[in-house]
Amino acid sequence: MEREVATLETGAICCAWNYCGQRLAVGFVDGSISIHDSLDCPAASSSSPSSKWKAHGSRVLNVVWAPPECGDAIACICDDGTFSLWEETEEDTQQPTWKLCKLFESSGSCALDLQFSVFYSSLKMVAAYSDGCVKVYELLDPLELNKWQLQAEFQNVLDSVSRFGKAQCTSASIAWNPQRGESQQTSFVLGFSSDLPQFNSSKIWEFEEAHQRWIPVTELALPGDDGDKVDAVAWAPNIGRPFEIIAVATCKGIAIWHVVLDRESDGRLSTEKVALLAGHDGEVWQLEWDMGGMTLASTGSDGTVRLWQSNINGVWHEQAALDCNGAQS
DSSP states (O other): OOOOOOOOOTTEEEEEEETTTTEEEEEETTSEEEEEOOTTOTTSOSSSOSEEEEOOSSOEEEEEEOOGGGOSEEEEEETTSOEEEEEEEOOTTSOOEEEEEEEEOOSSSOEEEEEEEEOSSOEEEEEEETTSEEEEEEESSTTOTTOOEEEEEEESSSSSSOOSOOOOEEEEEEEEOOOOOTTSOOEEEEEEEESSHHHHSEEEEEEETTTTEEEEEEEEOOGGGTTOOOOEEEEOOOSSOSSEEEEEEETTEEEEEEEEEEEOTTSOEEEEEEEEEOOOSSOEEEEEEOTTSOOEEEEETTSEEEEEEEOTTSOEEEEEEEETTSOBO
């Protein structure tokens, strides 16, 4: 049964769903953020946000919920190049309010995307910037959101030192490896849309404990891909497969990759491109896996949400399509 979960005000430009709290954060062109609560309750009001405040002086490009270990907190990326962290607090008998925990200032480049991940000893956040730079931040106490430390900074290229000049990137997409096992290496996949093909292709970055550094362990691209600009990436949850599944959207469609995390002799990861999904008429904006890693949802500039699955033979197909007017096919 379908139902409306929220009615967004004029000027809404991006949103993020909180799976744990069943809440929706919405960013606006005027720099405001609103929060819609109790979305799991059919009787709840969907028209009025529980909170709304001015987070930035210009439009919000993206909002991202922090992990539940941090309480109720969000990151907000603004088109002035900065991003900020906000935390919900309760002061005496007042209604819950959102306070600024930390503002990450622009230093000549703009933040394009960021994602959080929780590990045993810390919380990590990776951010991608318009000059092709990648920064990894670390927080030892998840409840102290103002005490982030810069752990590493590098560029999204395979060479240890970039020889390609400064990139001009218009977008980026990041996805952490969802696995949390002690034997699992800390890793994420990242792709850019830039004017330099060496920066574009999606690469898996892994933290090498021995030398305390991030290294690229594989590139999700074939020789004929020619540095295609990456629109979105998504790393599927793994509930028992002997390989990982990563979806990468480019102008050619949505590529489905199998990645075996066991090392080859040269230390690289074995990869295989098993499918190329075509269906969107235009750019793919976002990819999202279900919690079991079995169904992939994609949205695009054609105003359509598409659901993809593979059959028992491993053949991928479109399961359903929903257009912006609610019509399903």
